[in-house]
Amino acid sequence: YGLNPDIYSDHTDEIQRLSALKPEHFKALVKLINGEKSAFSFAQNLENMINFKNKIYAYPEFTLTHYLRIQRISRSYLDSFYWQWLYWFAPKSLYCHLDLRQLSYHFQEAGYVHTDLLIGSNILDDIYNIEDYLADKKQAVPFLMAHVDYLEEAFEITSPQYKHINNNYQFKKSQALKYLKLFPELPQQFILPLLQTALATQKSYRQISQEILSKVPNIHSRIIEALTDSKQEIRATAAEWLGNLQHEEITPALLQAIGIEKKEIVYASLLNALEKQGYDIKSFISEETLLNNAIKALKAKISSSFTWFDLSTLPVCAWQNGTAVDARIIQYWVILAEKLKDPIPNPLFIRYLNLLDPQSQSILSTFLLQSFIEYDSRCYSFAEATAIAEEKAPVRLQHFQELYQRYPERFPEYQNITLSDTIQEIRSVYMRMVVGTATKSKGILALSYLADGQTAVKLLRHYCKNFYYCTTQIDYMLSALSYSDDANIIQLLMEISRAYRTNSIQEKAKVLLKQIADRLDWSADQLRDRTIPTAGMDASGKIFLSYGEREFEAYLNEKNEFILKNIETGKVVKSLPTARPTDDAVILKEVKNYFNQCKKELKTTLSDQRQYLYENMCRERVWSAQDWITYLYQHPIVHGLTQKLLWIEHYTDGQSRIFRPSEDQCLLDLNDDEIQLNMDSQIQIAHACL
Numbered sequence: 001y002g003l004n005p006d007i008y009s010d011h012t013d014e015i016q017r018l019s020a021l022k023p024e025h026f027k028a029l030v031k032l033i034n035g036e037k038s039a040f041s042f043a044q045n046l047e048n049m050i051n052f053k054n055k056i057y058a059y060p061e062f063t064l065t066h067y068l069r070i071q072r073i074s075r076s077y078l079d080s081f082y083w084q085w086l087y088w089f090a091p092k093s094l095y096c097h098l099d100l101r102q103l104s105y106h107f108q109e110a111g112y113v114h115t116d117l118l119i120g121s122n123i124l125d126d127i128y129n130i131e132d133y134l135a136d137k138k139q140a141v142p143f144l145m146a147h148v149d150y151l152e153e154a155f156e157i158t159s160p161q162y163k164h165i166n167n168n169y170q171f172k173k174s175q176a177l178k179y180l181k182l183f184p185e186l187p188q189q190f191i192l193p194l195l196q197t198a199l200a201t202q203k204s205y206r207q208i209s210q211e212i213l214s215k216v217p218n219i220h221s222r223i224i225e226a227l228t229d230s231k232q233e234i235r236a237t238a239a240e241w242l243g244n245l246q247h248e249e250i251t252p253a254l255l256q257a258i259g260i261e262k263k264e265i266v267y268a269s270l271l272n273a274l275e276k277q278g279y280d281i282k283s284f285i286s287e288e289t290l291l292n293n294a295i296k297a298l299k300a301k302i303s304s305s306f307t308w309f310d311l312s313t314l315p316v317c318a319w320q321n322g323t324a325v326d327a328r329i330i331q332y333w334v335i336l337a338e339k340l341k342d343p344i345p346n347p348l349f350i351r352y353l354n355l356l357d358p359q360s361q362s363i364l365s366t367f368l369l370q371s372f373i374e375y376d377s378r379c380y381s382f383a384e385a386t387a388i389a390e391e392k393a394p395v396r397l398q399h400f401q402e403l404y405q406r407y408p409e410r411f412p413e414y415q416n417i418t419l420s421d422t423i424q425e426i427r428s429v430y431m432r433m434v435v436g437t438a439t440k441s442k443g444i445l446a447l448s449y450l451a452d453g454q455t456a457v458k459l460l461r462h463y464c465k466n467f468y469y470c471t472t473q474i475d476y477m478l479s480a481l482s483y484s485d486d487a488n489i490i491q492l493l494m495e496i497s498r499a500y501r502t503n504s505i506q507e508k509a510k511v512l513l514k515q516i517a518d519r520l521d522w523s524a525d526q527l528r529d530r531t532i533p534t535a536g537m538d539a540s541g542k543i544f545l546s547y548g549e550r551e552f553e554a555y556l557n558e559k560n561e562f563i564l565k566n567i568e569t570g571k572v573v574k575s576l577p578t579a580r581p582t583d584d585a586v587i588l589k590e591v592k593n594y595f596n597q598c599k600k601e602l603k604t605t606l607s608d609q610r611q612y613l614y615e616n617m618c619r620e621r622v623w624s625a626q627d628w629i630t631y632l633y634q635h636p637i638v639h640g641l642t643q644k645l646l647w648i649e650h651y652t653d654g655q656s657r658i659f660r661p662s663e664d665q666c667l668l669d670l671n672d673d674e675i676q677l678n679m680d681s682q683i684q685i686a687h688a689c690l
Helices: 010-021 023-035 047-049 052-058 062-072 100-109 114-122 137-145 148-154 173-180 188-198 205-215 220-229 232-243 250-262 264-275 287-299 327-340 345-354 359-378 382-406 420-433 440-445 453-466 472-483 486-498 503-521 523-528 585-620 625-633 638-644
Strands: 540-549 550-556 562-566 622-624 647-650 656-662 667-669 680-685
Touching: 023 062, 047 503, 052 148, 062 100, 100 114, 100 137, 100 220, 114 137, 137 148, 148 173, 148 188, 148 550, 173 205, 173 232, 188 205, 220 232, 220 250, 232 250, 232 264, 232 287, 250 264, 264 287, 264 327, 264 345, 264 625, 287 327, 327 440, 345 359, 345 440, 345 638, 359 440, 359 453, 359 472, 382 420, 453 486, 472 486, 472 503, 486 503, 486 523, 486 585, 503 523, 523 625, 540 585, 550 585, 562 585, 585 638, 585 680, 625 680
Parallel strands: none
Antiparallel strands: 540 550, 550 562, 622 680, 647 656, 647 680, 656 667
16 A cells, blocks of 8 residues: 555554455455444445555446445445545546436445435536536436526526535526526426526626527517517617527517617617618618717717717718718717727628728727727826826925935935925836726727728737736727738737737637638638738739839849839849938838838738748648649748748659749759649648658
8 A cells, every 4th residue: 555654653543454454354345335234334445445556447347327336435334425535536437427317326336315416416516517528418307307496596496406515506697597598398387487597788698598598489479579578688689689580570570679779779770680680770770870870879978988089080981982981970970889899890881981982991999999099008197107206206305315214225316206206106107107007998899890901900019018907909900800800900810819918818819710710701721821911012013102203113133022112213222212302201101101111011920921831831731733732832921931932743543743833933853944833733741751
């Protein structure tokens, strides 16, 4: 048993006790394990004896009942049971396949009492959740179908019935919902409580309750009734829920409700639901209708959480046909988005933004994203910080002076400190301090998802670097921007998913990337290939810069560095020149900033793609010939990297050949003969081991 009295003095008594055991003791022990009576007591160190080298578990006759008897006997026939005794120490094969009714039977055979309550409290509590140790959590369903009263108690349909047996047991609603979802048919007594949860203002159990009720025949009629509820939150939730169901009665009910609805939040939810039902909502989003709605909405008081936003600063926008949008309509959209408090772009806002021309979409979205970030990261101004410092300085100065008087050797810097010094110190602290947060206005981010990709990434990078601890705001912004198909934004999400100092944000980025891939029907590899940034270059590999009266172009040399050339003179220049007197200095500054962004993006993309190509070589990834040509060979940045590698073309008949892209835009085999790829071939990076 590993006992050594020479090293551990407390092992002496144990060695003496074990030395006194005789064959008849072990025979009696086997009787106890088999459920027979014995004249001997083995409570002390029984498990050490039985579990010696785990030999007993190898016997085919050894069952879960035997294991449970051992636990009970070794603990002086205690009726209580700690589930870690089973989960942590018993071979999983003894119980992981069992229907929980069988598990209850094994407990009974081992001598335990109230075994159904013992198991039920384990299922419906979340401390040691049995589903994590079963082959399939559906194994719990037959047991719960036989004990629906446990679920009724969890939903507070009935009061606690078993406190006289165990005063500490709990049946939790969260666990009950999880298992009710697995029931083949929902018991009638749960329909009303689930409806209340599914329509509740608290979102905790709303989604799963709606999923459970979706199995109930004609549940839509119950939800339609909620469209006339006195609470606007319940009406809005009912509308959103109906939008996800299918029945011929839903659209007429939604139309009737929207005709009398006065609240913007509910109105928006009803419109979303109608569009999901396939109804053409053009009449509800005509310019005339939008303006009427805007005029009504703007008469209402703006919520206190949004008083920081100046609606008059919103950019001027245009419709798809080029005509100007009434500013009140844009103001109405922003107010509505803020009221809805959801940063995720809903179908209504997506539809609204699509009414604008592309430039207006980008300008408005970028403005709202920038406004959110600026307010959320706003620090005290010099004047504000000075006022606070002047108020606090006298007391702080007195404290500093007292510290020096009491501990001069520890605080020598306070020997000659003045009131002016103290004011300056306090002011510097407050000028670095963030004033507030924009989280309560997160809804405006639902209109920000079409922000300019380069600008959005720049803003996000700066925010994530300086305010990485503001995970809630970062989550909101990434969630909103994930609805964009912009390559820069998707690339940022990929970077965050690979490495970020806050784990929750890194995991969020992974989830968002999966959603993007699902939305676009791409694999993870396809997603990455299709979203490689181009650093501003077009398909020809050039950036064209309008610089006042002059035109410049930038392209890559063989070292993957930008070469800048004056198109008119044909001369290569080191940098964009200074402005002429006739040039617009503001426009030229914007062009310079844009080109600097392109250079930074080039550097980042080259680094990322070198690493990615290396990873693809290691895992022997293959591309279809068409994808390889479109997304790698013809890519303005990756094209140069493909020239530095050897590639293998795999034919459909199993044959293959090695080739390389040349500097003169040709594909050459090992004999330097020009080749053409077969479009049904597979392409792979060559390596010595292949």
